[in-house]
Amino acid sequence: MADPKENVLMEKLVSLCKRxxxxxxxxxxxxxxxxxxxxxxxxxxxxxxxxxLWWNRMTRMRDDVVGLEATIIMHxxxxxxxxHVDTFSDPMCDCLLTRKRFRADQVDVQSGIAYHFTGARDxxxxxxxxxxxxxxxxxGKPPESARKTAVAxxxxxxxxxxxxxxxxxxxxxxxxxxNPENGALLTEPRPFNLMxxxxxxxxxxxxxxxxxxxxxxQAIFAQFKNVHETSRQKLPFGIAQVGKAFRNEVTPRNYxxxxxxxxxxxxxxxxxxxEAVEALCGQVAxxxxxxxxxTPQPDWGWQMWHQYWVEERIRFYESIGLPRTTLEEYWxxxxxxxxxxxxxxxLLFKFPFGTQELEGIAARSDFDLSQHQRFSGKSMTVFDEExxxxxxxxxxxxxxxxxxxxxxARLKYLSKTGEPAEKAEKQAAEDAANLGKGYYVPHVIEPSxxxxxxxxxxxxxxxxxxxxxxxKGRKETRTLLSFHPSVAPxxxxxxxxxxxxxxxxxxxxxxxxSLRSHFNVFYDEAGSIGRRYARQDEAGTPFGVTIDFxxxxxxxxxxxxxxxxQRDSGAQxxxxxxxxxxxxxxxxx
RNA sequence: GCGAGCGUAGCUCAGCCUGGUAGAGCGUCACCUUGCCAAGGUGAAUGUCGAGGGUUCGAAUCCCUUCGCUCGCUCCA
Numbered sequence: 001m002a003d004p005k006e007n008v009l010m011e012k013l014v015s016l017c018k019r020x021x022x023x024x025x026x027x028x029x030x031x032x033x034x035x036x037x038x039x040x041x042x043x044x045x046x047x048x049x050x051x052x053l054w055w056n057r058m059t060r061m062r063d064d065v066v067g068l069e070a071t072i073i074m075h076x077x078x079x080x081x082x083x084h085v086d087t088f089s090d091p092m093c094d095c096l097l098t099r100k101r102f103r104a105d106q107v108d109v110q111s112g113i114a115y116h117f118t119g120a121r122d123x124x125x126x127x128x129x130x131x132x133x134x135x136x137x138x139x140g141k142p143p144e145s146a147r148k149t150a151v152a153x154x155x156x157x158x159x160x161x162x163x164x165x166x167x168x169x170x171x172x173x174x175x176x177x178x179n180p181e182n183g184a185l186l187t188e189p190r191p192f193n194l195m196x197x198x199x200x201x202x203x204x205x206x207x208x209x210x211x212x213x214x215x216x217x218q219a220i221f222a223q224f225k226n227v228h229e230t231s232r233q234k235l236p237f238g239i240a241q242v243g244k245a246f247r248n249e250v251t252p253r254n255y256x257x258x259x260x261x262x263x264x265x266x267x268x269x270x271x272x273x274x275e276a277v278e279a280l281c282g283q284v285a286x287x288x289x290x291x292x293x294x295t296p297q298p299d300w301g302w303q304m305w306h307q308y309w310v311e312e313r314i315r316f317y318e319s320i321g322l323p324r325t326t327l328e329e330y331w332x333x334x335x336x337x338x339x340x341x342x343x344x345x346x347l348l349f350k351f352p353f354g355t356q357e358l359e360g361i362a363a364r365s366d367f368d369l370s371q372h373q374r375f376s377g378k379s380m381t382v383f384d385e386e387x388x389x390x391x392x393x394x395x396x397x398x399x400x401x402x403x404x405x406x407x408x409a410r411l412k413y414l415s416k417t418g419e420p421a422e423k424a425e426k427q428a429a430e431d432a433a434n435l436g437k438g439y440y441v442p443h444v445i446e447p448s449x450x451x452x453x454x455x456x457x458x459x460x461x462x463x464x465x466x467x468x469x470x471x472k473g474r475k476e477t478r479t480l481l482s483f484h485p486s487v488a489p490x491x492x493x494x495x496x497x498x499x500x501x502x503x504x505x506x507x508x509x510x511x512x513x514s515l516r517s518h519f520n521v522f523y524d525e526a527g528s529i530g531r532r533y534a535r536q537d538e539a540g541t542p543f544g545v546t547i548d549f550x551x552x553x554x555x556x557x558x559x560x561x562x563x564x565x566q567r568d569s570g571a572q573x574x575x576x577x578x579x580x581x582x583x584x585x586x587x588x589x
Numbered sequence: 590g591c592g593a594g595c596g597u598a599g600c601u602c603a604g605c606c607u608g609g610u611a612g613a614g615c616g617u618c619a620c621c622u623u624g625c626c627a628a629g630g631u632g633a634a635u636g637u638c639g640a641g642g643g644u645u646c647g648a649a650u651c652c653c654u655u656c657g658c659u660c661g662c663u664c665c666a
């Protein structure tokens with residue numbers, strides 16, 4: 001767990017974010033609302049930059065990924081197909097004695113004698129508790145043991161000398177209402193819905209229930225066919241989306257890290273099943289060495305693609321200023337994997353409050369599209385002309401081998417979904433036959449990142465304090481945010497050396513105007529020059545441009561040049577105004 | 590959801606125990622000053638003391654409720 005020093009760091013960061021306008025609590029004037037955060041002027045710029053860099057890198061800089069922007073509220077069936085309705089709304093109950101929480105349907109079934117109590121009173125103080133309580137004992141156990149548990153319960157309610165009242169017994173069979181560990185009564189099962197619920201249309205009844213999406217991914221699957229057909233993409237290709245998602249988290253914690261409204265950047269990268277790759281290329285390439293596997297090749301199987309995306313994503317983080325050393329790769333153990341996942345790598349960042357997930361890169365097989373195929377009744381298969389052409393040229397034993405492997409994989413999926421065995425067998429056989437005709441459900445690799453936690457990681461990583469002592473022996477702390485220039489909210493500060501010299505001010509404003517259509521520029525003339533540098537250090541502005549007397553020609557050879565100061569080192573150099581834009585452009589990438 | 594602690598100016602905090610209508614430092618703003626790293630001077634703004642209720646002649650202070658934050662438990666597809 002985080003040690004005190006790291007909590008102090010977190011407090012400093014939170015305070016800086018508020019003071020400088022990066023992050024505010026939502027609805028603060030009304031006392032705030034738990035789990036919701038707003039981005040102030042600098043935070044909004046930072047977040048835009050991050051999303052834009054992701055979008056450019058994932059879509060515009062590639063031939064094989066296209067974008068999507070889907071709605072937040074979708075057909076409720078989507079969340080049944082995805083499994084969210086089941087896994088996000090488990091009724092839970094708590095042990096009245098230990099507070100331990102159980103999923104109501106997973107409590108071990110028990111039988112025995114239940115001892116009910118209507119309440120208790122303190123024989124010394126006279127204080128009374130009217131809370132009913134009950135303990136279940138296996139048949140044959142002495143009643144004293146039930147009373148002991150009940151006494152402990154009422155002691156928790158503030159009674160010291162417990163005198164139990166209204167004891168009755170009842171025979172109980174196959175009950176899930178009692179804690180198997182101590183026999184204590186559990187609270188009533190309460191729905192624990194992690195999805196935000198709303199109603200579509202003016203009538204708020206159960207038929208009109210809809211959910212705010214708990215992830216952006218499902219929209220991509222739901223629109224897979226449309227995008228595939230209109231984008232003229234062929235497998236392998238991906239669909240990227242950036243957008244809001246909502247989860248009614250039990251405990252929003254750690255500043256913006258776990259929020260109830262948050263933004264995701266997700267890619268669903270669709271690939272051919274390994275059986276199809278083998279049919280086409282004669283073999284499936286699998287990773288032999290760690291690290292980036294290079295330019296994608298036609299013979300890559302899902303493992304190569306998975307490794308490729310893990311490495312691509314790490315490169316992205318490096319490019320925006322999170323070095324590999326700040327990240328941790330965590331390969332989920334087989335028993336941690338979701339049942340449909342073949343492999344999942346979490347990219348973790350060392351936050352001040354602990355090492356936590358920034359992004360997950362999951363190999364999700366063909367589970368998602370298959371689910372939507374089953375629930376919607378619409379085919380999610382693609383037709384692969386090359387596969388159709390290649391298949392007849394295969395050796396018959398190879399054909400039956402591939403076909404059988406594909407059939408078994410489909411059967412495994414269909415059986416797990418609870419399809420009747422006979423129906424599953426029939427469907428799997430049909431799917432296998434279709435493979436030879438060039439039809440299959442694409443598999444998917446999913447790099448899924450949280451924008452807000454990435455912002456927090458960038459802030460935490462950029463935060464630095466430098467202690468120094470001035471000539472008068474006073475200790476000073478310089479706070480700076482060492483953002484990578486590509487994400488920095490403000491790219492360049494422009495300052496006249498002195499405010500009371502109109503020529504300097506006029507020239508500085510002129511320089512600001514010449515730059516502002518190219519970069520986010522901040523102009524400041526208030527206070528000493530050092531103070532203005534310090535203000536920009538806290539905002540994370542990488543460069544400061546100062547207009548001085550030499551700019552005006554005091555030293556003729558320096559006419560129309562400015563001083564550029566670098567944020568992290570404080571180093572200065574002289575650059576001609578005419579070259580400023582190019583100078584900055586090459587350093588802001 | 591449970592337990593503990595906390596909530597006073599933009600930020601960090603004092604005052605609360607022992608009720609008598611609010612303070613410091615930093616920051617912000619204006620003017621002056623200032624020839625490159627938070628210099629200085631003068632002046633200014635800012636809080637229904639998280640919110641609501643109660644006790645009291647009187648509440649930042651005592652009591653209750655509620656919201657928010659932190660930590661622990663729980664949860665985390």
